[in-house]
Amino acid sequence: MKAPKRKIKPEAAKKPKLAVFKFTSCDGCQLSLLDAEDVLLDVVDAVEIAYFVEARDRRLPGPYDVTLVEGSISTPEHIEQIQEIREQSKFLIAIGACATAGGIQALRNWRDVDEFVRIVYAHPEYIDALQTSTPISDYVQVDFELRGCPINKYQLLDVVTSLLIGKQPRTPTYSVCMECKRRGTPCVMVSRGIPCLGPVTQAGCNAICPAVNRGCFGCYGPHEAPNTDALGQHLEDLGMTSAEIVRLYRNFSGYADAFRLASDVYEEMMA
Amino acid sequence: MPDLTPTIGAFASVEKAALQSILDALKGAGYTLIGPTLGEGAIIYDEIQGIDDLPRGWRDHQEPAAYRLQRREDDAYFGFVVGPHSWKKYLFPPRQSLMKVQRKDGTFQVTDEPDPPPRYAFIGVRGCELQAIHIQDKVFLGGPYQDAHYKARRQQSFVLAVNCTEPGGTCFCASMGSGPRAGAGFDLALTELDDIFIVEVGSEVGAMMMRESGWRPAGAFELQQAREALAAAEKNMGRHLDTSDLPNLLYQNLENARWDDVARRCLSCANCTMVCPTCFCNDVLEVSDLSGKNVERVRVWDSCFSIEFSHVHGGNIRPHTRARYRQWLTHKFASWIDQFGVIGCVGCGRCITWCPAGIDVTAEVAAIRGEV
Secondary structure, rough: OOOOOOOOOOOOOOEEEEEEEEEOOHHEEEEHHHHHHHHHHHHHHHOOEEEEEOOOOEOOOEEEEEEEEEOEEEOHHHHHHHHHHHHOOEEEEEHHHHHHOOOOOHHHOOOOOOHHHHHOOOHHHHOOOOOEEHHHHHHOOOOEEEOOOOOOOOHHHHHHHHHHOOOOOOOOOOOOHHHHHHOOOOOOOHOOOOOHHHHEEEEOOOOHHHOOOOOOOOOOOOOOOHHHHHHHHHHHHOOOEEEEHHHHHHHOOOOHHHHHHHHHHHHHHOO | OOOOOOOOOOOOEEEHHHHHHHHHHHHHOOOOEEEEEEEOOOOEEEEEEOOHHHHEEEEEEEEEEEEEEEEOOOOOOOOOOOOOOOOOHHHHOOOOEEEEEEEEEEEEEEOOOOOOOOEEEOOOOOOOOHHHHHHHHHHHOOOOOHHHHHHHOOOEEEEEEEEOOOOOOOOOOOHHHOOOOOOOOEEEEEOOOEEEEEEOOOHHHHHOOOOOOEEEEEOOHHHHHHHHEEEEEEHOOOOOOOOHHHHHHHEEEEEEEEOHHHHHHOOOOHHHHHHHHOOEEEEEEEEEEEOEEEEEEEEEOOOOOOOOEEEEEEEEEEOOOHHHHHHHHHHHHHHHHHOOOOOOOOOOOOHHOOOOOOHHHHHEEEEHHOOO
């Protein structure tokens, strides 16, 4: 993923226009922006919120200087919309596991969607869905990706701040273990035998789950050099079955390349 | 009134409960006590108030990729070895504000490390850990540029060492010459026997802290017991590492097939470097607020296992796990000696226990030596 190279600064003293759009998702990531309570007023000072349906009624037309896109692409209509949004956006940031990996709803990518539609809906003919739920970058060029389910609001603020002042955002791509150890949490896998995706997952959440004695769910997707074979071996040693390992990898970021491939290997072993 | 202060170099004998009076004396002298205590499924280092906070009656069973707390049959105060934390957490904090800069009235104002660090008394520093502190002293204070933040913490710290009488499953301090007996550089060093502590006095401050402990000179029988316990511990290490000709062995094996083998097992997760008490690599971040008026310079623990770490102008010099693992191991056991005049490993075994893939440095070095 490329870091932004240019400073986002529109002509004259006009404030940069910020837009927020969403596709198939729960809204949690865009709420992270509203959740930035202490600095929310600073955000409003620094940028013009031009389009953010969750926050205000006024909807200004593009072009936008910075666009945040939440959610995965899962209907034909989405494809047209994201292309239009891309055309209207100078700098497009995909936010969250849905927009960067397809989200939990990407579980359908392994199954027959038409069958689901027939079973679930009284009138399947009204449903116009794609066979897959995939990330924004499958359809348009994305300038920056922020991972997570939900994203970390401090990472979001760092990216927005970096764009405003023209510096490189510091979004780590190393493992969750680095954050886990920095905060002093004893490894849950080593000290308790709890399966954990931390060693193959990208940092950013500040290792919140191991801090409450839960293994990492892999929300932030694979880190820069994920060795899923080596972790898989250890998960087997901990007594996990192939089916359990498939479920562990196929979670919020399960359709991200390394996790998808690892889960496919274990699914084959189940057969 | 008789002089209650022992001389430096003296061996004293104290009742176990008298350790509390030593800790009280330290608190009275303004020290913040940091010591081993039961944490989240492990014995961690945290602030303690007294001997009741120590993990009395617990041991830590350790092997590659596994650590389990177990009840002991006795109620020893220090019947365990080392856990996931090390003292570098306090001397070289994982996240530390180096300075703050505020833009104001057309100029800017710089504030160095805003809060002065507390005076730490480290309770229960093992021989390997004391050696690790000496190594980090060389790293942060040895060259022409001294690290003021490390120095501020280090020079006013108190070290109460504990000699190890029961090494753990991943320990190999005897191979590295750092234990089981703590070497020089402590203020006080304890050896725990069944009913008493033998206390070796290492400094003036250490001697002063003994005044209210009701100490008496240790007798020949007690000293003999302590010597025997330490001699037995030395023969009882869970691991062994042959250090002979080490830098050459590694430098002559930079293309050994073992690096490919270990790269297949290595998660590149950086756990080994985070738990290592001598690893010192760090990153410095400039954190700005939205207005750009307030900036903080922050230092965080980094690792040679992250890709960005070896990103230099023009590309990455260690793009694969094979190169990163080789860098870590050869630095620790070879180029560290060129750089700091001392080997970078103290044999504490943390990297073996806390590696989720159970990679064992002693086995890797042995394999490169051709012993496996």
